[in-house]
Amino acid sequence: MSKVLNVLLIEDDVIEVMKLNRAISSLQLNHNVIEANNGEEALDVLQNKGELPDIILLDLNMPKLNGIEFLEVLKKDDILKYIPTIILTTSSNQRDLLECYKIGIAGYVLKPLKYEEYITKIQSVLAYWSINELKKI
Template sequence: MNSSLKPVLVVEDSTEDFTALGRAFRKHALQNPVFRCEDGDQALNYLQGYGALPNWPSTLPAIILLDLNMPGTDGRTVLGTLKHDPKLNQIPVIIFTTSSNSKDIEECYRLGANSYMTKPVDYLALEEKVRLIVRYWLDSNELPNLN
């Protein structure tokens, strides 16, 4: 696993989806802490002021799993904001959403997404996607040192 053990940030409004992701991460022995933001505003507050609140990580995440369709500030806005911020634009952002709409996919890549994955409904398929994320983004890939 990523030796620096930076957190994995999951921006997900659904408690059920976040719980399933957590189970899949544990099954694949993810050592990095997993931190959840429940909406886009909370994610931007953390990322733009990490370490500002006592219960938030004091480092930037290794990767971000970002849902698109959330109440309030949606994932597209979060992605655009991150990729235009020189302190945050190198963090890999993996769009992890139920939408397989080609317009959403194209827009996310235009905004700077590093990857786009459709969230499966079936738990075993979710486990496989999580395995791929962990193996590629945290085991195989060389990530930038942001902190």
């Protein structure tokens, strides 16, 4: 049985935030999406360790604290390091991909240009994590 996820979306592009929310709505999923515009804002959200997200969807290219910098901070925290973090980005740069896996991500998903393909990818990612056994902290 699938569970409702609390998803922290870290994305600075308003259009991309709207696209994810639209995809979840059109797929008729009941997941809760918490939004942060950059890594700094996301860390502020995560400081209240009482209600942590089940997964994090993270863009790499953001102002203030980019995705890789955010990951480095996240993975050094004894509690936050267990939250599965999936990169959701347009960057197909192999150095970014390798660096993210080295730090400890759960997945790396390229944002496709076509909305239909985006819907399929988001559906697959959320379906997997909604049936996966997640560590409750």
